[in-house]
Amino acid sequence: MEKKHCIIVTVVISLVIVFVAVVLEITLGKRTFKQEFEYRCSKFESSKKYNCTEIWHEFEKAYVNRDPCKIPMNAYDSLVAAAPFEHAYNKTLFWSKTKNLVRDLTKNRDDVNLEKTLLGSVLDGLTWCGKMGSSETFTKGCPEWNECVNNPPRSFWNRLSTAFADVACEDVTLILDGSIDTPFNPSTTFATIEVKRIKYPKVKSLTVVIVPQKSNCNSESLKALKSALVQGITYNCKEVTEAKIKKCSSDPKTPIGKCW
Numbered sequence: 001m002e003k004k005h006c007i008i009v010t011v012v013i014s015l016v017i018v019f020v021a022v023v024l025e026i027t028l029g030k031r032t033f034k035q036e037f038e039y040r041c042s043k044f045e046s047s048k049k050y051n052c053t054e055i056w057h058e059f060e061k062a063y064v065n066r067d068p069c070k071i072p073m074n075a076y077d078s079l080v081a082a083a084p085f086e087h088a089y090n091k092t093l094f095w096s097k098t099k100n101l102v103r104d105l106t107k108n109r110d111d112v113n114l115e116k117t118l119l120g121s122v123l124d125g126l127t128w129c130g131k132m133g134s135s136e137t138f139t140k141g142c143p144e145w146n147e148c149v150n151n152p153p154r155s156f157w158n159r160l161s162t163a164f165a166d167v168a169c170e171d172v173t174l175i176l177d178g179s180i181d182t183p184f185n186p187s188t189t190f191a192t193i194e195v196k197r198i199k200y201p202k203v204k205s206l207t208v209v210i211v212p213q214k215s216n217c218n219s220e221s222l223k224a225l226k227s228a229l230v231q232g233i234t235y236n237c238k239e240v241t242e243a244k245i246k247k248c249s250s251d252p253k254t255p256i257g258k259c260w
């Protein structure tokens with residue numbers, strides 16, 4: 001009887017320990033915004049060259065204790081200066097509405113979309129803002145993307161996209177979404193920021209890649225893109241099947257230019 005009692009007590013204690021461990025893991029596993037920022041920064045492949053604590057301070061200076069609808073693009077100037085790009089600028093890839101497809105294509109290649117740079121990878125998919133009278137970073141109760149133009153994430157992506165387009169050179173690629181009517185949408189970051197910043201003769205050509213469905217290389221929307229392009233830059237457009245893009249994503253030895 002004594003022995004049975006002892007076993008029951010041991011089992012109950014073990015169960016309690018497992019339960020507490022699981023609860024702790026769930027609560028502790030959820031990083032705060034700052035922890036997530038620093039975790040991603042330290043995980044970045046060449047982060048040893050950077051001081052992630054300094055980058056965090058430059059970042060929060062842009063929006064903390066400020067009206068979250070009054071954060072201009074240049075609030076992030078010193079952040080961008082603290083974490084300069086270091087990729088091969090002739091390997092630049094832009095996208096609009098095709099983020100996941102581009103992520104898969106560039107994953108094991110040296111071609112670079114903005115999310116493969118330090119700041120792009122650290123802030124990808126995150127929402128943040130500050131509030132007047134507070135020194136904290138908030139992730140809830142922040143303005144929606146279209147609620148006010150000068151909200152913290154929107155101004156950040158505009159600022160970073162400006163810097164990214166400014167360093168692009170030689171032959172650049174743009175992957176567009178053929179399943180929509182306006183692949184070159186005038187309200188997107190690519191149309192409002194990047195297309196205007198890629199300059200001739202630094203950039204020699206722009207190759208648009210599109211999986212033809214609702215739209216293709218002959219669509220009005222692409223004609224608008226061609227005319228928005230800075231004069232001198234050679235414009236090319238390639239229609240590629242989704243199967244070919246998928247095959248190329250799983251075969252990173254094929255140079256990206258041979259995918260279309």
Ligand code: N1C
Nearest residue numbers: 094095096097098114115124125157161188189190191
């Ligand atoms: O507005 P978009 O696309 O045309 O922006 C894409 C364009 C790319 O070429 C990037 O260089 O602008 C740059 N860019 C990002 O890299 C980026 N990563 C994550 C712009 N926005 C980015 N985000 C988020 O995606 C951002 O929060 C914004 O809301 C979307 C823009 O995606 P889109 O409309 O498909």
